[in-house]
Amino acid sequence: MSKLMHFSEFDPIPCESRWFVPYRVADGVTAIYEPYHFQEVISYLIEGNESALLLDSGMGIGNIRSLVEFLTDKPVILVNSHSHFDHVGDNWRFPYAHLLDIPEYVLRLESGNVFQPDSCNRASSSLCLEGPPWFDLNTYHTKPCSVVPIEEGHCFDLGGMKLRVVATPGHTRDSIMLAEDASRLLFTGDTIYPAPLYAYIEGLDMIPIYQATVEKLAAEYSDYTLFCSHNAPVWEGSALKEIDDAFRSVLSGKAAWQYDSKTDGDNILYSFGDFGIVLSREAAVKYGTKFET
Numbered sequence: 580m581s582k583l584m585h586f587s588e589f590d591p592i593p594c595e596s597r598w599f600v601p602y603r604v605a606d607g608v609t610a611i612y613e614p615y616h617f618q619e620v621i622s623y624l625i626e627g628n629e630s631a632l633l634l635d636s637g638m639g640i641g642n643i644r645s646l647v648e649f650l651t652d653k654p655v656i657l658v659n660s661h662s663h664f665d666h667v668g669d670n671w672r673f674p675y676a677h678l679l680d681i682p683e684y685v686l687r688l689e690s691g692n693v694f695q696p697d698s699c700n701r702a703s704s705s706l707c708l709e710g711p712p713w714f715d716l717n718t719y720h721t722k723p724c725s726v727v728p729i730e731e732g733h734c735f736d737l738g739g740m741k742l743r744v745v746a747t748p749g750h751t752r753d754s755i756m757l758a759e760d761a762s763r764l765l766f767t768g769d770t771i772y773p774a775p776l777y778a779y780i781e782g783l784d785m786i787p788i789y790q791a792t793v794e795k796l797a798a799e800y801s802d803y804t805l806f807c808s809h810n811a812p813v814w815e816g817s818a819l820k821e822i823d824d825a826f827r828s829v830l831s832g833k834a835a836w837q838y839d840s841k842t843d844g845d846n847i848l849y850s851f852g853d854f855g856i857v858l859s860r861e862a863a864v865k866y867g868t869k870f871e872t
């Protein structure tokens with residue numbers, strides 16, 4: 580099984596934030612962890628010699644901009660791995676955010692219309708920190724922000740650190756990864772992380788697209804180090820091959836399944852050690868999972 584490194588294996592960087600916990604996880608790479616909400620989102624501050632890049636702005640519960648300004652003196656550009664609310668919450672504090680150039684998604688992010696109002700993410704049980712005094716779940720929402728669209732292949736040159744945009748549709752259509760080819764680092768967003776991967780959330784037609792993305796990643800990036808956007812930060816790149824195999828097994832109806840206890844509907848979870856794949860029941864039936872009648 581591919582080696583997964585949890586935050587307990589790193590030392591936190593002392594700071595005054597009551598919401599974020601930053602960790603130096605590689606040379607020039609700081610993982611900014613949000614441990615007090617069940618989503619356990621991770622944003623990344625990646626520093627070159629001249630400038631820095633912030634991959635995602637977190638949930639918008641703590642002030643990530645002031646933390647980033649504490650962590651680096653370099654100018655910072657903000658890039659979103661995708662437009663889900665848990666990665667774009669503090670975009671509004673920055674002049675603009677980069678997002679993959681798909682007009683419908685860019686527009687939604689610009690309008691702030693990316694939050695699901697009845698979401699379990701708003702429930703009081705979603706927080707593990709007793710009543711953050713500055714934050715009200717009842718009025719929690721995503722604020723509008725400016726967006727500068729980017730294309731596949733765009734390169735951010737931070738000085739001694741170049742990050743290349745890789746389009747990775749699957750989790751969402753607007754998902755990207757950032758690849759640093761000299762040191763073989765891959766920032767994976769939500770397309771790959773060590774927890775259940777939701778393969779159906781943008782519809783049945785995204786499932787084969789997700790599989791094709793994973794197949795391509797397994798072929799090209801298995802010798803990279805992965806930096807994931809939820810739960811645990813550092814994962815050996817060979818995990819990509821395990822996930823590719825898992826998709827094949829699930830989509831050929833051969834994988835063991837159980838009902839997904841985390842979602843109320845009858846979604847189906849296929850577990851594979853450090854990660855899983857979740858399908859809607861409709862998708863599971865389509866791809867050959869056998870249910871008793």
Ligand SMILES: [Zn+2]
Pocket residue numbers: 620663665666769808809
């Ligand atoms: Zn996420």
